[in-house]
Amino acid sequence: MYNNMSISFPIKENQGSISSAESGVVSHLDDLFSFYAEIAATYGTPFYLYDAAKIEEQVLSLRSLLPTENSDILFSFKSNPNPSVTGQMKIHGCRADLTSPGEIEAAQVAGFDLSKALYGGPGKSEGELIGAILAGIRSFSMESVHDLKALSGAAASVGESVKALLRINPQEAPKAKLAMSGVASQFGFEEEDLRSDGEEIMASAGPGVDLVGIHIYWGTQVGDAEALLDCFRRTVKIAEEISNDLRFPLEILNLGGGFPWPYSTIGVGPDLSPLTAGLEELFEESSAAKNAEWWFESGRFLCASSGTLVTRVMEVKTSKEKQFLILDTGIHHLGGMSGLGRIPRFSIDLEVPPSRANNEKIQVEVVGQLCTPLDCIGRRIKLPQVEPGDLVSVPNTGAYGPTASVLGFLSRPTPAEILHRDGEILSANRLRSGHETLEQRKSHHTHESH
Ligand SMILES: Cc1ncc(COP(=O)(O)O)c(C=O)c1O
Known part of the structure; x- marks a missing residue:
């Protein structure tokens, strides 16, 4: 069960709320950093802090952009399956x-x-x-003939009818940064x-x-409204032509998303x-698509802004004229796929405590505690001089954080993940890590999945 993957911390009454903010609203930087310090004292560092109000703001904002009668927003669990975050989306x-059995459990x-x-994703097995x-x-979103056959087998063995959407890889590439189509x-x-x-398929x-x-x-981080509209126009055209050619009713049109956020x-x-x-x-111009439900998928737009990664400065060290800011976080908590060179390297902004804001600026390589030079989450970052023991924070980290990182590497603890609203802590948990013993299985060489 998904529950086995996350540990919940007991929450004491009023714990972590900001005593200095009259209305309880986390706004001022001083209040924010004292809030971070209180949380750090309870849960340790590093931790992800999620703001429920920001999640609400983003969902309402996205909904306000979409055609009202026929649109639905699907939250992409891959961006953040944390129960605190998904609970807010619900x-x-x-x-x-x-896209996985673990995500199904998280949704349950x-x-x-x-x-x-x-339910989508490549390489689905009949068992799954x-x-x-x-x-x-x-x-179900179908990615291939193999997928269609697996779904047919699964539907037959359960004795249920299911709906299939054909996922299409269009001929032309879009303007997104990371084109997946x-x-x-x-x-x-x-x-x-x-x-x-098509008939044969x-x-x-x-x-x-x-x-x-x-x-x-079409891809993630599509640059702007115009580029998104370009994608959506192409989608409607392709969907209408193909459903017409293949003579099936266009009941559901999943226009994807790619809504950008830093x-x-x-x-x-x-x-x-x-x-x-x-x-x-x-919508007005469309024909067959007018009768369809329009689905939009989004991960980062909905939850990135809600998250802040708070981490502690462990050491500031000089090597061959470069300064290294060693934090207690790294590619095992943030941007791990980028650390491994799988996606373009990213850059971070580090927010420092207000007491350091006027210090002289230094330029640092922001690194973590893993024993690899790949554990670098920021190059040539300029920030006011900070000291070991200081808390610093990375904004806009509510999406593709812990679960998109190389969490198991070097076996360091996973970060605590804490949800608050107006400074009141609503829940806290962390991903489990480490090995669990499996019961020995008699048969081997099996590809059967669960
Ligand atoms: C099919 C699909 N839908 C939705 C998403 C979520 O993307 P984003 O977090 O950029 O909204 C992804 C991300 O890779 C995806 O592959």
Whole structure:
């Protein structure tokens, strides 16, 4: 169970709330850093602090941009499956975008209605799909003929009918920074194949699988409203043409997302307000798509701004004229995939305690405690001189934090994750780490999955 993966800390009454802020609202930097210090005294460092009010703000903001009658927001669990965060997404009416058995369990823990969830991702096994159907999921994003056959087998063995969306890898690439469509990839059916051999592809779906939708996810961090609209326009066009050619009803149109937000740097995302009129217009102009539910998936836009990583300065050290700021966090807690060179290196902003704000500026390499030069989360960062023992914080880290990092490397503790609203702590937990003993299995060489 997902519960086994997270440890909950007991919360004492009023613990961690900011005594100095009259209204209890965390606003002033002094208050914020004393709040951090109180939390550090209870839970240790480093920790992720999530602000529930920011999650609400982002969900409302995204909803206000989308066509009102037919749109739904799906929260992408991959961005942050922490029960405190997903619980807020549930409260604010998001559906679940899930891609693994662990995410299904996380959604169950958070109380999501799984009959409204979408299950996707490449390389799904029949066993995994059986588990998803038994858990109550009824909509699946299909990435290949293999996937369609596995879903058909799973639906038949459970004796349920399910809905399938064809995920498409379009011919042309979008303007997103990290394109996952329009380039060679493991995701989705090739648009060309659906246009040439669509009937044959559809025939691989068994009787328990109803083809009712199209799913296109162009990429993450799509630059601005105009680029997003460009993606959505293309999606509607491709979806209408393909559903028409293949003669299936377009009941669900998953337009993906890619709504941008800064990652671990100060600031906010670009102005997305032009989306409202643009999407309304697109909706009005569309034909088959007008009768469909429009689904939008989002991870980072919904939760990145809610998170702050608070960490302690362990040492400031000079080597060959470079200064190293050694923190008690690193690529095992933040940006691990980037540390490994899997995605472009990122840069961070470090916020320092107000008492240090006027200190002379230094330039540092921001590193952690792992025994590898790869454990570097910021290069040539300028900040006021800080001292060992100081708390410093990294903003906009509510998405792709712990679970997108190399958590197990070097076996250091996982960070505490704490949810608050207006300075009142609502929940605290941390991911389990370490090895657990497995019961010995008799059969070997099995590829069967669970
Ligand atoms: C299919 C799909 N949907 C949604 C997301 C969430 O993206 P983001 O966090 O940028 O909103 C991803 C991220 O990789 C994805 O692959």
